[in-house]
């Protein structure tokens with residue numbers, strides 16, 4: 001279990017993380033989704049005591065990270081896969097971590113096997129690794145102490161599609177066994193496929209938080225017709241809230257049958273009708289990304 005409460009980080013004039021609160025529960029994969037620069041890494045670094053918070057707090061398994069006894073055995077962390085010592089072999093990196101955390105040497109071979117690094121690859125210096133191999137090694141390091149909690153910052157970066165699928169299965173299995181998994185990504189599709197719960201961050205603030213079903217369902221019904229203006233009037237006259245979608249169509253806060261019946265009685269031809277579902281989340285995410293992109297351009 002991870003509990004984040006009112007976590008805030010200020011870098012001079014930049015409010016990198018702004019009053020962030022959420023939880024990640026055992027048995028679930030929690031996706032931490034946000035565009036580049038949204039504050040994901042800073043939040044995760046604060047959780048693990050690597051960056052001091054300006055205010056607020058985090059508890060992992062009931063305690064601040066620094067107060068955990070032998071945290072390497074309780075929390076598996078992968079924050080920056082490229083930060084591993086380039087001159088050591090993959091096996092040496094893990095053997096050293098095993099020594100420091102009091103994990104038996106045999107576990108090194110086990111985790112190498114779990115992450116799919118061969119004996120030959122594990123004997124190569126990390127400096128020669130591809131980003132995908134570094135991610136696998138970083139994940140092996142996170143799993144080494146058989147922790148109850150995993151905190152992974154963009155673990156799928158650099159993995160090929162088969163690697164992404166493999167990681168997804170691994171994390172789902174880990175959560176199914178009762179583990180707590182928090183993983184970040186700037187890619188909606190990646191998070192949507194693996195997470196049970198999604199926390200969306202934009203410009204340092206939490207903008208959506210719920211189970212995947214809640215976030216996907218809550219959006220109402222998306223409808224496109226040959227005469228959206230007439231449809232909107234009819235829906236509003238029936239007391240239904242309606243919002244226009246960029247790119248055409250509208251989203252009504254009503255179920256599909258109500259929308260279809262209203263359209264039929266208004267004589268409007270419906271050409272598309274479905275749960276607003278993932279489009280709602282996608283639009284929210286695109287808005288965040290576009291907002292951020294505009295800032296980058298004007299900065």
Ligand SMILES: Nc1ncnc2c1ncn2[C@@H]1O[C@H](COP(=O)(O)OP(=O)(O)OP(=O)(O)O)[C@@H](O)[C@H]1O
Nearest residue numbers: 011014016034035036037038039040041042043186
């Ligand atoms: N050490 C630092 N000093 C000053 N500003 C920082 C520092 N670290 C992060 N920031 C700023 O804080 C904001 C959040 O950055 P952060 O790296 O947490 O975002 P992110 O969501 O992890 O994005 P990315 O996926 O690009 O890493 C950004 O505006 C970033 O420039």
